[in-house]
Amino acid sequence: REHRERFVSQQIHYTLEARDAEFELLPISLDQGLGVLVWSPLAGGLLSGKHRRNQAAPEGTRQFAGWTEPPIRDEDRLWNIVETLVSVAESRNVSAAQVALAWLLGRQAVTSVIIGGRTEAQFKDNLAAADLKLSAEERKRLDDVSLPQLLYPYWHQRNTASDRLGEADLSLLGPHLNQ
Structure with a gap:
């Protein structure tokens, strides 16, 4: 019988807006002791705080250029999430991106996130999320607004x-x- 190494990690899409991974991918990670590496943790910049309800996408962003990933199935829900992210961020004097990343880093099984800033300032801001610890009340607000059916x-x-x-x-x- 040939020896095979077991999986130790999975790389998945998982954000406050896209919590589909909670149905199977995260539970199996916990059950099997797998780490989770999250790609596009800011949903292509949609959770950075620079995109808002009823406003055109800022020039120079992926959405301004017609980017269609990730798919947004409920735009009203997205903007409710963004508004909550911005509210939490403003109360902590940090960016919405840091709050979105800190939420992910505090989730069970999530071991790391892949950030993709285009500028040095974006990278520095994203890296600061590693030191941001959200309160139970802040996590609950974010969980409640983004809870999937x-x-x-x-x-x-x-x-x-x-x-x-x-x-x-x-x-x-x-x-x-x-x-």
Whole structure:
């Protein structure tokens, strides 16, 4: 029998706006002891705070140039998330980008994020997120505004088996258990 190394990490897209990974990828990471490396943690700059509801994309940005990734399925939800990010950032005197990155770095299983600033100032700002620790109340505000709707079978598990779930399942259902 040939020896094979087990996976130790996965590289995924995961942001406050795109929390789909919470349905399977993050729970399996917890269950199997995998690290998670997040790509495009600011959703192509949409979570940086420079893009706002009912405003044209700033010149020189990916969105101004017609960038279509990541796909935004609910634009109103995106802008609610951005407004909350900006509010938390302003109260801490940091950038919205730092708050979005700090939220990710504080998530279970997330071991690192891949940042992609175009300027030295953006890189310095993004790196400062490593030292930003969000309060429980700030995390709750961000969790609540970005919480995805549960898909089947997860809503059924929440309703019928929440007392029998393991750590990996609870990582997904934790925020949903009180709904």
